[in-house]
Amino acid sequence: MQDTARSLGTSPRIGVWLVGARGSVATTAVAGVAAIAAGLASATGCVTESPDFAGAGLPDLADLVFGGHDVVDVPLTVRAGELAHAGVLPTPLVAAVRPALEAADAGIRDGSPLPDEPQYTTARRLAADIDDFRTRHGLEQVVVVNVSSTEPLPEPDHAFLALPDLDKALATSTDLLPPSSLYAYAAFHAGCAYVNFTPSAGAALPALEELARLRGVPHAGRDGKTGETLVKSALAPMFTQRALRLRSWSGTNLLGGGDGATLADPEAARSKTESKQRALEETVGHAVEGVVHIDNVPELGEWKTAWDHITFEGFLGVRMTLQFTWQGCDSALAAPLVLDLVRLAALARRRGESGALPALGFFFKDPAASAEHNLTLQYGALTEWAATSAEPARRSEVAR
């Protein structure tokens, strides 16, 4: 019936362009959508499937079409097999969704930069890949999502502050922008919404915000809140609301997989540990003792264990303690949120919103254009924003 609907043009399809399209999160998202569409799995973990979003006019999961860039060439079917072995995907499901994995695989392009190529040229090339994907599949629009490895944060540069300066610098520079930001630049040029699921810089540069507004496209980020920080943002307000004074909050994150290896580099981890601590101090309103560690333990594979140790002061100075241990599978936590963000960013694009979307702060450790970290208040802001779109803009308005 959906196919019929589509052939009749009533259910426009949305492209999902994954930067890091062969990674664990991307593979899980592609496999998951196929499994849900085939009735083999429920959409557990997809926030936008909640009744709170009914009537918001979100695109259907079944209408998502996947493509993307990556620098490696391991086929998605192989990656899915590895994820099944790691307990992320059920083994029988992998066989069932093989055609969907192969279809997505066919839409993945090499994202490697060419030697000595100015970044402006690279961006045009990347944008052309996205354009081609949109045309080939007859998509209403494409949402670009960064799910690649965490990068070191760039050194500050004045060209980041204004679009004309940035354009000029990119015409000659081969390495001014980190990849996540270059993809944002390319996405905006291609008229696409951009979502940064990683702690990398992405669209969080003034010049890119300027470009997004100029092109009339929205963006959201950064750093998907999937584990320790998710629990933090649920727990930290409790202390404030109960007038209990947080004294220390220490955290150790043990993780394997690609992320573990990347984040074992303290420089790359810095963007992540910084955003973890910022959220906490913004919530409670004062500095709190404690260190956050991110350790690579390859043995843990796709799984992550976080231990947090919290001390707080109560009435008459009594010291008390709360500890928690989180054992989660990052890809399984991230993938449905990526799908949520694609649907919500597509909705914002349809509604003509541009620039950073503060209402999507619910999903992020370091929310763009928002200092709210209380999960319940973030959820309230999100559902309220979604509800205002009962009358979505007509599709014709979305044309680039």
Added chain:
Amino acid sequence: MQDTARSLGTSPRIGVWLVGARGSVATTAVAGVAAIAAGLASATGCVTESPDFAGAGLPDLADLVFGGHDVVDVPLTVRAGELAHAGVLPTPLVAAVRPALEAADAGIRDGSPLPDEPQYTTARRLAADIDDFRTRHGLEQVVVVNVSSTEPLPEPDHAFLALPDLDKALATSTDLLPPSSLYAYAAFHAGCAYVNFTPSAGAALPALEELARLRGVPHAGRDGKTGETLVKSALAPMFTQRALRLRSWSGTNLLGGGDGATLADPEAARSKTESKQRALEETVGHAVEGVVHIDNVPELGEWKTAWDHITFEGFLGVRMTLQFTWQGCDSALAAPLVLDLVRLAALARRRGESGALPALGFFFKDPAASAEHNLTLQYGALTEWAATSAEPARRSEVAR
């Protein structure tokens, strides 16, 4: 200066009538108010000291005057010494607040029932003690707070359903109402607000709600949310908001002190474990596997350790786990909330509100007249309710 203000009649004093006035919570509350008034301690843990309550017209902590009922006669100074030994009160502070403890001690009356006395007569006697306290200290009003031991829940009785039936039954019965409910009955007859900080029945009987409304007095309860359930009410919404399906939630509570011994009796604990589980299932909207244990470990003294083990399902059926360990001091957590509740109930009484106060659900495991358990939403409801009282009723209207 406060004394001057009081002698000028500008700062009316509020009585706090503690049922269980020689217990750990009561002793900590009395010592704490004296310490704060003397500038020896801050009001950490007092929710109503937050800027969110400035301008709500709450009584000052320094204007609280303490009395109460108990069935034991250990002096408060001795109890305070024990609490210092247990690490609940700082040792030097106990010496400093000795006069305040002795003053409160002088206001404590024997609450033991007389043999063969009909409960109606007992209630009149208890009410007279409260009246006498109010008159003697020239108090604007008295708030009655139940901080005594947890009782077994009463068997259902049709006399609980309508006030005339209850009045009639009490004229002859010597044990129809459990003590917590008899105190509510006496408090309402004395024109006092009543707060039930325990899981006992208290005012949660239709006939008592009827009496409260008839007398125009408010009440709040029940079962102060101070530890495991507090964390639960901060964490459980996270799963719902993120569309993660809770599969099991198991809890073990280890505690010493009087509470440990009382709750080791499964019958007395039933009211507590039931309210703990109800909150969870009301939050997530479906049944969840798991058992809650309350164990008496005398060695732990005034301290409580709770371990909770939570399993949940994410995308494509992946199972994940969250555990937390809470190490808290119940008296230090409860005492400031008792002070908050007295101030808020006194405010409601001033404003002429009567019956159950749903806006105070923030403080309770099993909130009267409310099924909201999300801590942040409860906090929002509380501050909103408090803010509506910017124009408090004049004092004269509060006279009984």
Added chain:
Amino acid sequence: MQDTARSLGTSPRIGVWLVGARGSVATTAVAGVAAIAAGLASATGCVTESPDFAGAGLPDLADLVFGGHDVVDVPLTVRAGELAHAGVLPTPLVAAVRPALEAADAGIRDGSPLPDEPQYTTARRLAADIDDFRTRHGLEQVVVVNVSSTEPLPEPDHAFLALPDLDKALATSTDLLPPSSLYAYAAFHAGCAYVNFTPSAGAALPALEELARLRGVPHAGRDGKTGETLVKSALAPMFTQRALRLRSWSGTNLLGGGDGATLADPEAARSKTESKQRALEETVGHAVEGVVHIDNVPELGEWKTAWDHITFEGFLGVRMTLQFTWQGCDSALAAPLVLDLVRLAALARRRGESGALPALGFFFKDPAASAEHNLTLQYGALTEWAATSAEPARRSEVAR
């Protein structure tokens, strides 16, 4: 090559008769031996594969032949599929060992008692099944291992005290002995060593010890030490050796699977929680506060989580705390120990030892004929005992 060796008579085969032959532990043991023999898996978890046992003359894992009794008829191949789904067995391995599972399946007999059958007659029937198995496969000997569900402990009976009384009572009684003990009786009559891996009574009755000695067969038990108690027996001596006084030890065990359901019955759990506490108090030499819970959480499937909370007193009365959380898979922990016990019991039988084997206390929560619970000392006793068998008795002496 092994087949050649066997055909030459140099490597006698040993029968393993599993009571509860279709359970998780039995299925894992059968699958595991086949996988190891085929070079598909290592013998991780098999204590007797350690160099400390080289030269002790233990039977090879590859020489074990499986049969047994059960009261259900789910084929082992189906059970193995379930265990693969639960993460206990690797999925590819299950296909590879299918022939071994089918072979073991063919050796399983119905262990259900007949209506109104005196237990003596039942025992003869069970013994005949074992005899038949031995003959059919040309086995040197058969070791009977109880891996069935935990039973309630029997009420004391004077017939348990002396063999003649027991024989006499069994001639007419249909339910005097619990199944685990009836199997021990049958095993001894069949001239077989008997291992009780469960907390059920098994051979721990004086009359059965008498029978074992009379028949010249050894036995070992009871209650395999696979999780919380294993950690306990490693940790508890630390407190004693360091002169730190244990004050409380509380434990909560969450488990699913068949065991979870069985042990949710407090009567059946009693034998287990009792043996857990006895070990602790025997180790530290004084009573210790604390309660042990065993909760059924079906969601956990074959996995078990135990949380233990320990308080202890140090110098000048300072109180300190140790907590641990164990997340284990019981079948995977138990299966290799069952194989170890079969090899060791077979060795004892070869050496002509009879009655309880105290040197095997290393494996058990409630070791027969031993009050030693320190894991390291138990290991020392075990390896020393094994080393004394450098000159194993010749096989002819083992004949029944």
Added chain:
Amino acid sequence: MQDTARSLGTSPRIGVWLVGARGSVATTAVAGVAAIAAGLASATGCVTESPDFAGAGLPDLADLVFGGHDVVDVPLTVRAGELAHAGVLPTPLVAAVRPALEAADAGIRDGSPLPDEPQYTTARRLAADIDDFRTRHGLEQVVVVNVSSTEPLPEPDHAFLALPDLDKALATSTDLLPPSSLYAYAAFHAGCAYVNFTPSAGAALPALEELARLRGVPHAGRDGKTGETLVKSALAPMFTQRALRLRSWSGTNLLGGGDGATLADPEAARSKTESKQRALEETVGHAVEGVVHIDNVPELGEWKTAWDHITFEGFLGVRMTLQFTWQGCDSALAAPLVLDLVRLAALARRRGESGALPALGFFFKDPAASAEHNLTLQYGALTEWAATSAEPARRSEVAR
């Protein structure tokens, strides 16, 4: 009676020379001995008070006399007050042992090096202080114990390898030896046993071993095993004995106090984290993934929390997890062990043993002259060694 005994010369007194005599461990040890001697406290935590050491001829706790070096001058009575506030010493006890603290205070000398003083001269000066202490109190012997802050490990130097080279170098160098080693050098020259309770180099240099043997004095070290590593040495053998393969062992140590600040310097912490990991790998016999963190959390004061996360592999590759959380008070754990070590080192000195004492490895993370880390086996070696001294050498033999 002990006083009488002493005046009769039958109970010789032993000096305890504490390097870091104003630290938390030293203060706790001095206060503790006084409290035990006065019957105000039991000797919980003193290993040598166990019946296993009765008859070994150890000096009495009441016969210990305290002095030492430090570079700060806060009186011990002040330090004891701080420790009472931190919950390490009971408040009433501090008042009771004030005379003992003052007596020890009077025996503390300034250990600061003089500018441009060659280390040989410094050592002679330190040795003279110890000599003077021995003479003044008429002590049988003095045991020097290093309980000062952890130092960075020294760079390798060929002068560490042979005594003549070391003597020669010290004649001119002002900083060749780290303080802990210079104290060992001074102690040996003064004919004293030396105990290194810290991870600093201490006597662990070949030239110092040579000197100890030459002078006929024993030494023991290094790095008292009081917390995480203590638990490790009880748990790690469990995995080996059960043939479970350790895959990762990660640890996070949160601590305040002076130690927290010192160890926040990665260079100083290196000696500690290295000895922690060495023990583990020596126990299990292979490399194990994982990182150990030591974080300074001033809020924790004298208390330390360690969280360890362990993954291991069982039968057929199943992965399982053990976590533990240790909440201990380092000073309360270390002080009684310091007393034990003084008694045992004095015994060894009496018996004429010289050089490193491997039998004392039970107390240390990085035991001198021993690679045994299994706590139970270490305890066995210790008690066996102690038992051999039933016939202690006569005192005259101990004279320097």
